[in-house]
Amino acid sequence: xxxxxxxxxxxxxxxxxxxxxxxxxxxxxxxxxxxxxxxxxxxxxxxxxxxxxxxxxxxxxxxxxxxxxxxxxxxxxxxxxxxxxxxxxxxxxxxxxxxxxxxxxxxxxxxxxxxxxxxxxxxxxxxxxxxxxxxxxxxxxxxxxxxxxxxxx
Numbered sequence: 001x002x003x004x005x006x007x008x009x010x011x012x013x014x015x016x017x018x019x020x021x022x023x024x025x026x027x028x029x030x031x032x033x034x035x036x037x038x039x040x041x042x043x044x045x046x047x048x049x050x051x052x053x054x055x056x057x058x059x060x061x062x063x064x065x066x067x068x069x070x071x072x073x074x075x076x077x078x079x080x081x082x083x084x085x086x087x088x089x090x091x092x093x094x095x096x097x098x099x100x101x102x103x104x105x106x107x108x109x110x111x112x113x114x115x116x117x118x119x120x121x122x123x124x125x126x127x128x129x130x131x132x133x134x135x136x137x138x139x140x141x142x143x144x145x146x147x148x149x150x151x152x153x
Contacts, residue, residue, distance in 0.1 A: 001035060001038070001083070001084050001087045001088065002087055004031055004034065004035055004087070004088055004091070005087035005088050005090060005091030006091060007031070007091075008027065008028065008031040008088055008091040008092050008095060009091040009092065009094045009095035010095065011024070011027045011031075011095065012024045012027055012028060012091075012092055012095030012096055013094075013095040013096070013097070015027060016095070016096065016097075024095075028092050031088055031091075031092070032085070032088055032089075032092075035084050035085055035087075035088040036084070036085060038084060039080060039081040039082075039083075039084030039085060040081065042080050042081075042084070043077035043078070043080050043081045044077075046073060046076055046077045046080060047073060047074065047077050050067075050068050050073045051064065051068045054067045054068050075121070086109075090102050090105075090106065093105075
């Protein structure tokens, strides 16, 4: 999406600089349509193949079951969709000469809106993340490492 963002920025700035605002508007529509289509495809892949995607990153059946049964995959799909559109809109705004505005919007959305929402979702809600299972696995791993150190000495 960052490549499309850069392309949109260059295309819009070139067309506006050449005095073709209708072509710039058409370019914005095409790149936004393309990014929405790509984002929908990847969001759908995430929702359909959540078990297969889990298996790409781990071979532990317990972890695969825990991750695949979580209700966080819809949240991931929404995030992928929105993160596919945001760079395109920023690129268009930059190509239109609104670099300063883009800076403030990005700072506000990431740090004033996104960070508190992420902290709230991560620490204050129960979205099906198996914290106790992860804690038990971590403690077991530490105990096994300590036993190996004692045996090696």
